Amino acid sequence: MPPSSEGSDLADRELYSIPSSASWFRWDDIDDTERRCLPEFFDGSSTSRNPRVYKEYRDFIISKYREDPTKCITFTEIRKSMIGDVGYLHKVFLFLEKWGLINFGVKVPKISVEDAGPKVVVEEGPPADVQVVPACIPQRKLVGMASSVGGENGFKLPPLTSYSDVFGDWLPKRGLVCGICGDQSAAGGYESLQDGVMVCSKCSKNNSQADGRTTEDSNHQVDDDAKAEGSANNVISAWTDAETLLLLEAVLKHGDDWALIAQHVRTKSKLDCIARLIQLPFGEHILGSINGTCANSNLITQATDVKKQSLINEPPQELIKTDLHIQTDEKDLVEEPMAERPLKRRCLPSFVHVADSLIKQVAGFSTVAGAQIATAAADAAIVALCSENISARKHFSINKYGENDLLYTNNDHNSGLKIEDQDMELHKQTVVSEKSLSATAFQVRAAIATALGAVAARAKLLADQEEREIELLMASIIEVQLRKIQCKIKHFEELESMMEHEYTLLQKVKESTLEEWVTVLQQAFQAGIPRWSDDELPKPFTTM
Amino acid sequence: MRSFHPGASKAPMKFRMPTAENFVPIRLDLDIDGQRFKDAFTWNPNDPDSEVNNFAKRTVKDLKLPPTFVTQIAQSIQTQLAEFHSYEGQEMHIKEKIVPLKIDLRVNNTVIRDQFLWDISNLESDPEEFARTFCKDLDIGDPEVGPAIAVSIREQLYEIATQSISSARETRVGKKGRRGADIVANSKAGNTVDLGKLFGSKGSVIRKRKEWYLYEPIVDILSNEEVGALDAREELNARLKRKLDEKEESFQTRYSHG
Numbered sequence: 021m022p023p024s025s026e027g028s029d030l031a032d033r034e035l036y037s038i039p040s041s042a043s044w045f046r047w048d049d050i051d052d053t054e055r056r057c058l059p060e061f062f063d064g065s066s067t068s069r070n071p072r073v074y075k076e077y078r079d080f081i082i083s084k085y086r087e088d089p090t091k092c093i094t095f096t097e098i099r100k101s102m103i104g105d106v107g108y109l110h111k112v113f114l115f116l117e118k119w120g121l122i123n124f125g126v127k128v129p130k131i132s133v134e135d136a137g138p139k140v141v142v143e144e145g146p147p148a149d150v151q152v153v154p155a156c157i158p159q160r161k162l163v164g165m166a167s168s169v170g171g172e173n174g175f176k177l178p179p180l181t182s183y184s185d186v187f188g189d190w191l192p193k194r195g196l197v198c199g200i201c202g203d204q205s206a207a208g209g210y211e212s213l214q215d216g217v218m219v220c221s222k223c224s225k226n227n228s229q230a231d232g233r234t235t236e237d238s239n240h241q242v243d244d245d246a247k248a249e250g251s252a253n254n255v256i257s258a259w260t261d262a263e264t265l266l267l268l269e270a271v272l273k274h275g276d277d278w279a280l281i282a283q284h285v286r287t288k289s290k291l292d293c294i295a296r297l298i299q300l301p302f303g304e305h306i307l308g309s310i311n312g313t314c315a316n317s318n319l320i321t322q323a324t325d326v327k328k329q330s331l332i333n334e335p336p337q338e339l340i341k342t343d344l345h346i347q348t349d350e351k352d353l354v355e356e357p358m359a360e361r362p363l364k365r366r367c368l369p370s371f372v373h374v375a376d377s378l379i380k381q382v383a384g385f386s387t388v389a390g391a392q393i394a395t396a397a398a399d400a401a402i403v404a405l406c407s408e409n410i411s412a413r414k415h416f417s418i419n420k421y422g423e424n425d426l427l428y429t430n431n432d433h434n435s436g437l438k439i440e441d442q443d444m445e446l447h448k449q450t451v452v453s454e455k456s457l458s459a460t461a462f463q464v465r466a467a468i469a470t471a472l473g474a475v476a477a478r479a480k481l482l483a484d485q486e487e488r489e490i491e492l493l494m495a496s497i498i499e500v501q502l503r504k505i506q507c508k509i510k511h512f513e514e515l516e517s518m519m520e521h522e523y524t525l526l527q528k529v530k531e532s533t534l535e536e537w538v539t540v541l542q543q544a545f546q547a548g549i550p551r552w553s554d555d556e557l558p559k560p561f562t563t564m
Numbered sequence: 565m566r567s568f569h570p571g572a573s574k575a576p577m578k579f580r581m582p583t584a585e586n587f588v589p590i591r592l593d594l595d596i597d598g599q600r601f602k603d604a605f606t607w608n609p610n611d612p613d614s615e616v617n618n619f620a621k622r623t624v625k626d627l628k629l630p631p632t633f634v635t636q637i638a639q640s641i642q643t644q645l646a647e648f649h650s651y652e653g654q655e656m657h658i659k660e661k662i663v664p665l666k667i668d669l670r671v672n673n674t675v676i677r678d679q680f681l682w683d684i685s686n687l688e689s690d691p692e693e694f695a696r697t698f699c700k701d702l703d704i705g706d707p708e709v710g711p712a713i714a715v716s717i718r719e720q721l722y723e724i725a726t727q728s729i730s731s732a733r734e735t736r737v738g739k740k741g742r743r744g745a746d747i748v749a750n751s752k753a754g755n756t757v758d759l760g761k762l763f764g765s766k767g768s769v770i771r772k773r774k775e776w777y778l779y780e781p782i783v784d785i786l787s788n789e790e791v792g793a794l795d796a797r798e799e800l801n802a803r804l805k806r807k808l809d810e811k812e813e814s815f816q817t818r819y820s821h822g
Contacts, residue, residue, distance in 0.1 A: 068662055068683065076769045096701035097701070102770060104681060105683030105689070107683065
């Protein structure tokens with residue numbers, strides 16, 4: 021906790037604010053200022069007051085205060101913790117407070133009288149009226165947060181984009197604003213153009229020139245120039261309701277073709293149109309969902325318009341290539357891992373941020389479960405969703421084309437939907453505009469379904485694996501038991517064989533003994549020893 | 565005549581209150597014709613005697629007491645001042661003693677209990693400032709609490725100071741005229757802080773955490789009923805005590821002079 025006086029390695033040290041006038045303060049030393057202001061501790065006038073004692077008091081008070089620097093520490097709080105004359109203690113306390121080593125910049129709180137016992141000092145909100153005195157600007161190297169309290173007062177949040185910023189032009193209160201140059205008080209009065217856009221007299225001249233052009237793409241450049249001239253001298257021209265409506269119509273009709281859009285709106289240049297569309301809520305989403313249509317419309321019309329100023333810049337040649345693949349109905353393995361990415365890519369730019377975390381989860385699941393599983397899940401989810409809801413089908417088929425644009429790759433990886441594709445091409449232009457908003461819902465649902473599918477697949481795999489493991493363990497247990505029995509049997513067999521062996525030995529011994537007896541008898545006979553009586557036969561032989 | 569000891573330890577000084585301002589604590593507790601008047605305040609002994617009378621008159625007028633109180637009040641104050649003055653010629657040998665002072669008083673609805681250390685050799689001590697800080701830190705609303713605390717401190721210091729005049733010790737034994745009876749017992753027992761141990765090189769002046777609660781002030785706010793009950797009890801005690809004191813006084817006056 022003690023701040024480093026060298027200012028080094030502040031990693032785990034805390035920083036406290038003290039005024040620069042108190043920069044003499046050191047934890048491990050007593051400064052002359054202290055000696056001067058509190059002489060009774062340093063003049064040896066009593067045994068109860070010496071430098072060590074003073075330092076203990078000081079360090080304790082400061083440490084206690086710094087336990088909670090936002091709270092104003094009172095003398096009464098800390099005097100109970102120190103031994104010594106309260107008068108001198110109070111002097112030390114006042115000294116520290118005066119020099120800002122404690123209670124620096126902390127507002128003294130008001131507490132109720134009803135608190136019994138030890139008082140809890142409660143601060144009522146941030147010290148709003150604390151001002152950092154200029155003379156006390158902390159320059160001390162250990163002070164990291166310069167005038168932390170005062171600083172907070174000066175901190176300003178950036179203004180949030182408010183409704184008025186976005187929809188400001190829609191407010192009906194504003195006076196007439198020239199559609200082109202934004203002048204609110206044009207001298208020459210206003211004229212209204214064909215589309216209901218008010219323009220001041222100056223701009224109307226420019227406009228009349230522009231009106232005469234053809235709608236050829238090649239002439240758009242000139243158009244743009246004229247408009248650029250008109251608007252270059254002025255601030256950004258305000259978008260009126262009518263213009264915005266035109267813009268939206270044009271976007272839905274022409275999709276990505278900014279030249280056409282700009283021409284449709286007439287009073288705004290290409291860049292202005294793009295900028296305006298981005299500004300609108302769901303503007304980007306419309307862009308995203310439109311890209312597919314306009315790509316296909318281009319393919320259908322075989323336009324060679326190379327000038328594309330869309331945000332998602334796709335070279336048209338690629339699109340033509342992909343068009344060829346539509347018919348082939350290939351479903352490579354290469355596509356499958358890519359298919360997962362369309363789910364991610366498609367969703368991220370066009371979703372409102374609310375659904376972002378969901379998509380991230382889906383992405384997470386897919387990476388965990390493996391690409392193939394995830395694509396299969398996605399497909400299954402989409403198929404299920406489509407079979408459930410016809411409009412969703414249309415939406416997804418449209419989006420499939422949108423994905424293609426993003427990926428430069430073959431598009432069709434869902435044979436199930438292909439059936440619809442051909443028909444949908446013709447109808448999508450009309451359909452897209454209705455589906456742009458429901459697309460979000462369907463995409464969300466699809467994402468959820470995909471996530472569920474991926475998780476289910478994974479769970480199944482795990483379950484299978486567990487079962488196999490269980491079987492393995494069971495088998496090993498059984499094997500062990502059998503082995504045990506085998507050993508036992510062997511053991512008994514050995515014992516048996518041993519016993520038999522012994523038995524045969526015994527028999528042999530018996531025979532040999534018998535033979536010996538016979539031999540002895542024979543010899544006895546030959547030697548003429550009188551015969552024994554039969555009843556004198558040795559007992560063992562009779563019993564055997 | 566009172567005798568005095570020559571100062572033995574630190575440089576002896578003339579008797580005075582060991583505070584920055586040499587003010588005397590005065591306590592009044594009169595009961596005339598069933599009417600009770602209690603008060604405690606600080607008096608500057610250097611004020612002329614006429615001030616006492618003025619004060620008495622003003623008090624009676626402000627509190628609408630019967631006029632008989634005027635003389636009684638004045639007399640009481642004079643007596644106490646005289647006592648103070650009588651010590652003034654003496655020498656007191658104040659050793660450096662850090663004594664614990666106790667606050668245990670009730671002012672209207674507020675009950676204060678506290679304990680802290682006081683260096684009686686610190687002649688710059690200020691009970692009034694202590695009382696002010698006390699009330700400010702604990703946010704005590706009743707303005708009468710502060711002065712009551714200051715007076716209580718003064719009384720205790722007065723007690724200790726007079727005791728350091730050893731010649732007075734014999735005569736003062738058993739006198740319980742003042743409120744700080746238990747304080748007398750304390751300082752007599754020598755309940756002072758062992759300076760050598762604490763302030764020497766080995767000790768620490770930071771109290772052990774488990775002892776902090778002992779030296780923490782306790783402030784209680786009583787309800788009106790509790791106040792009423794306590795008041796009644798105190799009156800009873802006071803009456804009995806006064807009777808006893810009167811007896812003692814007469815006994816002492818008989819034998820103290822001579």
